[in-house]
Amino acid sequence: MNSRAATDERAVPATPFSHNGIAFGCDYNPEQWSPEVWVEDVALMQEAGVNLVAINIFGWAQLEPRPGEYDFTALDAIIDLLHSGGIRVNLGTGTSSPPPWLTTLHPEILPMAEDGTTRYPGGRQAWCPSSAVFRERAIALVEKVAERYGSHPAIALWHVSNELGCHNALCYCDDTAAAFRAWLQARYGTIDALNAAWGTSFWSQRYGQWNEILTPRLTLSSRNPGQALDFHRFSSDELLDYYRRETAVLRRHSSVPVTTNFMVAAHIKNLDYWSWAPGVDVVANDHYLDNRLADPLTELAFAADLTRGLSGGAPWLLMEHSTGAVNWQPVNLAKTPGEMARNSLTHVARGADAVCYFQWRASLQGSEKFHSALMPHAGTDSALWRDVVDLGAAIDRLGELAGSAVVADAAIIFSWQAQWAADGESRPSQEVRYLDQVLALYRALHELGITVDVVSPDADLSGYRLVVAPALYLVTDEQAANLTGYVAAGGHAVVTFFSGIVDEDDRVRTGGYPGAFRDLLGITVEEFFPLAPGRQVALDTGAAASLWTELLRPAGAEVIASYLNGPLPGIPAVTRNAHAAGTAWYLATALEAGALRDLMRTIAQQARVTAIGPESDGSVEVVRRASATASYLFIINHGGMELTLPATGHELITGEPVGRVVRVPAGAVRVIREDTAS
Known part of the structure; x- marks a missing residue:
């Protein structure tokens, strides 16, 4: 039996999954x-x-x-x-x-x-x-x-x-090694192309034949x-x-x-x-x-x-x-x-x-x-x-x-391939982990009551008012052009440190960091200055930051915040750049949670992003689902106090009508079919 026979054959087309209700x-x-x-x-x-x-x-x-x-x-x-x-x-x-x-x-x-x-x-x-x-x-x-x-x-x-x-x-x-070699041959075609992609001239790693690869x-x-x-x-x-x-x-x-x-x-x-x-x-x-x-x-x-x-x-x-x-x-x-x-x-x-x-x-x-x-x-x-x-x-x-x-009009870009590369060995700081940075930006928007779609770097971004790219270390030319084109067409983007650094082969993009996003952001970074664990730096906005700083110089971007101390006093930490019809922000450090939330509030307001729910410490979730004929407001109260929020319609869990406001007890959930006029 051929274990890798053609597998996309559909002798019997699949019907879509359906269910009566949830x-x-x-x-x-x-x-x-x-x-x-x-x-x-x-x-x-x-x-x-x-x-x-x-x-x-x-x-x-x-x-x-x-x-x-x-x-x-x-x-x-x-x-x-x-x-x-x-x-x-x-x-x-x-x-x-x-x-x-x-x-x-x-x-x-x-x-x-x-x-x-x-x-x-x-x-x-x-x-x-x-x-x-x-x-x-x-x-x-x-x-x-x-x-x-x-x-x-x-x-x-x-x-x-x-x-x-x-x-x-x-x-x-060994079975995996044989399959890996076959996969590599299909990807690269020649051993020379593989050597170029892996940079095997380093440490005398150059391969002469496929069977040398483990x-x-x-x-x-x-x-x-x-x-x-x-x-x-x-x-x-x-x-x-x-x-x-x-x-x-x-x-x-x-x-x-x-x-x-x-x-x-x-x-x-x-x-x-x-x-x-x-x-x-x-x-x-x-x-x-x-x-x-x-x-x-x-x-x-x-x-x-x-x-x-x-x-x-x-x-x-x-x-x-x-x-x-x-x-x-x-x-x-x-x-x-x-x-x-x-x-x-x-x-x-x-x-x-x-x-x-x-x-x-x-x-x-x-x-x-x-x-x-x-x-x-x-x-x-x-x-x-x-x-x-x-x-x-x-x-x-x-x-x-x-x-x-x-319903969402903001998006965060997430990439498993960027995670694999960014979290690998021999990087500037083992304290910087990809998912931590993604979740930090997500948390800021979450606490602002903003619903977020999480999308691929290849996704169509045109429907969003704000797109955030946290620590997008590895990015292809096409993915970089996708985000740049979105901003050029009038979009608002936020890019954070350790983004755009390498291409799909984990090869550093030369000419200054952040590589693929330099022109979009209107900056050039000469060198990374990671911070030791537990160390903070102060910004001239009153904010504190940790983990990372970098020697950045504006190349058209406006400076929003600079370091007061640390290894780079006076150097920009947050910038904003007008790019064609849109705006691109850059965060060169890891702002503490409150400062990050405050900055993202400002950015979201400028991008005209609608917060569906109130600001909270994350204990309140308000999310809207909608169809062609109805919309439904979910209010999830993880906190210890009753909430009162504006709403009009019919609450589905209790079966009660809702006029003007809905009360959500501590630890409870309410789902309101909203009046069409609300």
């Missing part, structure tokens, strides 16, 4: 329970309002207990049981983790870490994405599943594998940045190729739409989902509140906005999140009363047309036995279960807004 669902692992429990579970799902259930996510060992021997008895029964209960099925292909017999027969499929050691079975995703043996056995299983259920009326969605690349995105084994395992020194960047690109493409291979099988047997669950979250960064999104019939994401972060709520909103960006503004599916604690953080915090609903409805406010959880019933054994679920260990006589039933009813009452779109 889907409310979960993962279900019936293999962990007896058939008697299945019957009880379906009845309880109906009570809770669950109407979309993902099954067979980790079903391989049950479906194929021995090589080539398939048993679909249990899966047949559970699909029929769910269907008879009026519950739609999101059917997994079952390939996410190989069964023990496969890794025993073929230990060569096991992944290798960057230190050259093998990672063994006993967890999940114990497979190399480039393994031809794994692909052959996995695709054989998908063929059987698709043949059997491709036309089953219960199947509403195909779920390819599970969280692809969560653990095994980067494999460094995966970037750990070295005694820092590694070649071009090789590391391309390895990230390859690894994302390799798993995408695998996804497409499964999808091609499903297409031959079914017209049901196909997706896989992305992992758009702060701690996941190995897949370039801008390249993945066109291959799914509906974008789906898994997101878990990350209490390791200083500000998990901002990251929650950002992840939802980025997922909407991947969907091109169209509604998307929240495939997994948690009712309470997870099991994989150092301290797994339970959610406080109302927090589950607020987290869920934040996703709905920002474009999700499905709210699904991991998982239905909390496991009794295994690594996830202390992971929360819709049905907790305590059973139905519990506060959590009552909250689940209440949330299911609320989701049902919001059904009319399904298909509506989020």
